[in-house]
Amino acid sequence: MIELKNVTYTYNKNEPSARVALNGVSLTLDDGDFLGLIGHTGSGKSTLTQIVAGLLPPPEGSVSVDGRDYADYKTAARELRKKVGLVFQYPEHQLFEETVYRDIAFGPKNQKLTEDEIDGRVREAARRVNIGGDLLDKSPFDLSGGQKRRVAIAGVVAMKPEVLILDEPTAGLDPEGRDELLSMLEELHGDWCKTVILVSHSMEDIARTVKTAAVMNNGRLVMNGPVEDIFSRGDELRSMGLNTPQISRIVDGLIAAGLPLSRRIFTVGAAADEIEKIVRGGR
Amino acid sequence: MIKAENLSFSYEADGAEVKVFENLNIEIEDGEFVAVLGHNGSGKSTFAKHLNAILLPKSGRVTVCGIDTADESRLLELRKNVGMVFQNPDNQIVATVVEEDVAFGLENLGVPRDEMRRRVDEALKTVRMYDYRKHAPHLLSGGQKQRVAIAGILAMEPRCIVLDEPTAMLDPIGRDEVMETIRRLNREKGITIVLITHYMDEAVKAGRCVVMDKGRIVMDDSPANIFPKVEEMRALGLDVPQATELVWELKRRGLDVETGALRSAGAIEAIVKMCGKIK
Numbered sequence: 238m239i240e241l242k243n244v245t246y247t248y249n250k251n252e253p254s255a256r257v258a259l260n261g262v263s264l265t266l267d268d269g270d271f272l273g274l275i276g277h278t279g280s281g282k283s284t285l286t287q288i289v290a291g292l293l294p295p296p297e298g299s300v301s302v303d304g305r306d307y308a309d310y311k312t313a314a315r316e317l318r319k320k321v322g323l324v325f326q327y328p329e330h331q332l333f334e335e336t337v338y339r340d341i342a343f344g345p346k347n348q349k350l351t352e353d354e355i356d357g358r359v360r361e362a363a364r365r366v367n368i369g370g371d372l373l374d375k376s377p378f379d380l381s382g383g384q385k386r387r388v389a390i391a392g393v394v395a396m397k398p399e400v401l402i403l404d405e406p407t408a409g410l411d412p413e414g415r416d417e418l419l420s421m422l423e424e425l426h427g428d429w430c431k432t433v434i435l436v437s438h439s440m441e442d443i444a445r446t447v448k449t450a451a452v453m454n455n456g457r458l459v460m461n462g463p464v465e466d467i468f469s470r471g472d473e474l475r476s477m478g479l480n481t482p483q484i485s486r487i488v489d490g491l492i493a494a495g496l497p498l499s500r501r502i503f504t505v506g507a508a509a510d511e512i513e514k515i516v517r518g519g520r
Numbered sequence: 521m522i523k524a525e526n527l528s529f530s531y532e533a534d535g536a537e538v539k540v541f542e543n544l545n546i547e548i549e550d551g552e553f554v555a556v557l558g559h560n561g562s563g564k565s566t567f568a569k570h571l572n573a574i575l576l577p578k579s580g581r582v583t584v585c586g587i588d589t590a591d592e593s594r595l596l597e598l599r600k601n602v603g604m605v606f607q608n609p610d611n612q613i614v615a616t617v618v619e620e621d622v623a624f625g626l627e628n629l630g631v632p633r634d635e636m637r638r639r640v641d642e643a644l645k646t647v648r649m650y651d652y653r654k655h656a657p658h659l660l661s662g663g664q665k666q667r668v669a670i671a672g673i674l675a676m677e678p679r680c681i682v683l684d685e686p687t688a689m690l691d692p693i694g695r696d697e698v699m700e701t702i703r704r705l706n707r708e709k710g711i712t713i714v715l716i717t718h719y720m721d722e723a724v725k726a727g728r729c730v731v732m733d734k735g736r737i738v739m740d741d742s743p744a745n746i747f748p749k750v751e752e753m754r755a756l757g758l759d760v761p762q763a764t765e766l767v768w769e770l771k772r773r774g775l776d777v778e779t780g781a782l783r784s785a786g787a788i789e790a791i792v793k794m795c796g797k798i799k
Contacts, residue, residue, distance in 0.1 A: 277691045278662040326689075327608075379533060382560050409607060409688045411559040411718050413757035438691045441762070478661075478693035483721060483762040483784060490788035496795060505762050509769040512791060516775055 244298035276453030277478035291317030322398030328389035362395035526580035541735030558732035559757035603673030609665030663694025
């Protein structure tokens, strides 16, 4: 469990260009959570994920890890770095090794595992991101864009982090690649990584993948709860530069036209179920 | 006009020739708004890069505004007429002040100062970023940065703009801003638009959709004729808008609903009509 209390983070502190990126954010991340994190560009999502991953200089406020309070963030950050794996945006830009195998093995090697353990981790991580064994000896630069993305993610997955954070992992992928990646995350969650945070600009991806979501706006955490609750607040989301999935907007329109639908619908399948029920029920 | 005739392109990997496309033929008229769809690796970005000679045909010919892209002596003229916008706004910004960034291309062309001022101002007004002309680009949102990148191209007064997934990194409002700008350029200025995208709700806004698969054009029609083919689109690894999917799914379940909606309003209308019939 990771708990942030009243965390504030300022870039270029004490300089004229100082900019508050996080402003009094409190967030509890329980073991087993699968959290969606949304917010406009510059809302503070990336800063928040980097603080959770222990990658920034100390913020103001307190951070506790597994119920233990740390007097200073530096000590907490050491724990966080062991626990949390962060996949940056466009992670494939960071591939660098001669072979796929060596690229995935880079992280586990730094964890001082035995050769056998490293080998096991590499193969397991590759399997989990659907990278076939025949690709392990290839150069990562000979792979397709979608494969490169998955190899880069495998590099973090192979470290078996308790908490896996992915920043816009589907950006630039085609619909099939996106579907494959999202189902891969569903399978990793709870089994290989206890906790997963998905940062995304796609409301459709959030709606179908996670149960709970947090919304950032101008450095503040403004909503945090079940996805149904969040997407039922469409007007507020739009005022923050976000939106609801297209299907929720259709459902809103149908409700306005007098159909007795629930506002808590945010996938096409659920909408079809409810509409079918109304029609067949003759209501 | 854009014209590709028997266009073929391949590259070498591990000593073997990989064909991206072979004998591709397409014509795009002046003033059209064309969306190019296809899964990753279908050849759509490679095609786009042929339009302003970032890549040259292995065989066949591409002409844009009457210029053969392989004619090196007319490269500058070609690039003035065909601007490109890419996915990542941060890779396209070169200056530290917005208006200087927009003027960058013109400076390289040696456009006189007064003319430059006029064009930069007009371009920034067109993309609705004039109020930000003195700002630092790196402090703008993704959508604003992309609009500055588009202004830089507009200042060259091109006849055609090719956009390769310009909204992939943007938040919802940024996507709307960029799409709105693209549509306005097409409608009000008559600029030909070639938009490569994975977002079907963006493709719906085009006048014509070209679907590529394995280097071939497999569909070339209006959005209204393409998206209702839900199963075909899925087989090509593509999506349809949720509005289209919803009415299609209701029909599949045996309900008497009119299919073919592309947007929310259309789906709402079709479903309300169906429910009216039942009552």
